[in-house]
Amino acid sequence: NAGVTQTPKFRVLKTGQSMTLLCAQDMNHEYMYWYRQDPGMGLRLIHYSVGEGTTAKGEVPDGYNVSRLKKQNFLLGLESAAPSQTSVYFCASRIPVGGSSEQFFGPGTRLTVL
Amino acid sequence: AQTVTQSQPEMSVQEAETVTLSCTYDTSESDYYLFWYKQPPSRQMILVIRQEAYKQQNATENRFSVNFQKAAKSFSLKISDSQLGDAAMYFCAYRSRSSGDKLTFGTGTRLAVRP
Numbered sequence: 001n002a003g004v005t006q007t008p009k010f011r012v013l014k015t016g017q018s019m020t021l022l023c024a025q026d027m028n029h030e031y032m033y034w035y036r037q038d039p040g041m042g043l044r045l046i047h048y049s050v051g052e053g054t055t056a057k058g059e060v061p062d063g064y065n066v067s068r069l070k071k072q073n074f075l076l077g078l079e080s081a082a083p084s085q086t087s088v089y090f091c092a093s094r095i096p097v098g099g100s101s102e103q104f105f106g107p108g109t110r111l112t113v114l
Numbered sequence: 115a116q117t118v119t120q121s122q123p124e125m126s127v128q129e130a131e132t133v134t135l136s137c138t139y140d141t142s143e144s145d146y147y148l149f150w151y152k153q154p155p156s157r158q159m160i161l162v163i164r165q166e167a168y169k170q171q172n173a174t175e176n177r178f179s180v181n182f183q184k185a186a187k188s189f190s191l192k193i194s195d196s197q198l199g200d201a202a203m204y205f206c207a208y209r210s211r212s213s214g215d216k217l218t219f220g221t222g223t224r225l226a227v228r229p
Contacts, residue, residue, distance in 0.1 A: 031215060042118075042205055042219035043159075050215065058216060090159065096215070103217060105159035 002026055004106035006091050012112045013081045021076040021109050023091030031094050032074040033058075033103065034066060036087040043090060049074055050096070081113045116141045118208050120220035127196045128228050134181075135191045135223045137206030146210035148182070148189045149217070153203040162204070165189065193225075201227045 007022040023032065030051050035043040035058075045058030049068040063085060065077045074093075078085060091106040117140045127133035139148070150162040165173045165182050172180050177197075181190045193200055206220040 033217075040123075040221055042221045043217075044219070045216050048216070088157065092159075102161045102164070108157045 004091055004093055004104050006089075006106040006109050008109060009107065010110050012114065013078075014114050015082060017081050018077070018079050019081065019111075020078075021089055021091075021111075023074045023076070023093075023106060024072055025074075025091075025093040025104070026072065027093065027095075027104065028071070029093035029104070030071070030096050032068065033092040034064070034074065034076045035090045035092065036060065036085075037090060037108075038087050046076065046089075081111075083113045085111065086113045087111060116143075116208055116210065116213060116218050118206050118218050118220040120206055120223050122223045123221075124224045124226070126226045126228060127193070127200075129196055129198060131196055132192060132194045133196055133225065135193075135204050135206075135225065137189045137191070137220055139187050139189065139206075139208050141187065141208065141210065143210040143212060146208060146213075148180075149207040149209070150178070150180070150189075150191045151205045151207060151219075152200075153205065153222075154199075154201070159205075163191065196227050198227050198229060201225055 004025045033048040034046040037043045047066040049055045052071040055066045067075045089109045092103040094103045119138045146167045148165045152160045152162050163175045177194045179192045203222045205222045207217045
């Protein structure tokens with residue numbers, strides 16, 4: 001049981017390049033999330049999904065797109081990377097049973113945009 | 115919009131001593147949930163403890179306990195018998211039913227443990 005995994009762990013992009021971050025979970029969780037973490041700002045929600053085929057915007061969605069074609073995978077895309085998107089990205093998932101149910105986090109992806 | 119405030123960017127504690135990390139939040143909701151997450155240098159986010167707002171009893175998990183003051187909108191974390199492995203960033207987080215299942219995080223407190 002791997003939990004939540006993220007690919008890749010590190011990436012360096014040039015401004016204007018595109019890339020996709022992959023999140024996978026093997027816990028059969030319905031809900032999945034993408035966050036970014038910047039120094040001094042905690043974690044901020046980018047997009048989330050409450051089920052296969054559904055996505056919704058979070059707090060800071062601009063410049064990102066997501067897709068949830070399979071229940072176990074949640075993809076985060078950057079179409080034209082900007083230096084402001086340099087950050088650590090975390091994926092998380094949880095079961096929708098009660099508001100206090102735990103979000104399980106992946107190990108993070110450190111992205112640098114030059 | 116809900117906000118979560120952690121007013122202590124850094125804290126330090128002597129090994130085996132007790133430390134309290136502060137968290138306040140702003141909400142007009144009555145039904146919500148509060149969490150403390152730990153982030154060690156490995157970056158992995160780990161749930162430490164959670165509290166349902168409708169429960170008056172403060173949550174406890176081994177050496178970790180909370181002081182939940184609903185009227186004051188305060189949710190502090192107490193770590194007893196601090197250990198070197200407790201050194202990490204600690205984030206307070208809030209979720210309510212009406213927030214669309216979103217977790218709102220504070221900016222974190224970096225805890226150092228002195229041997």
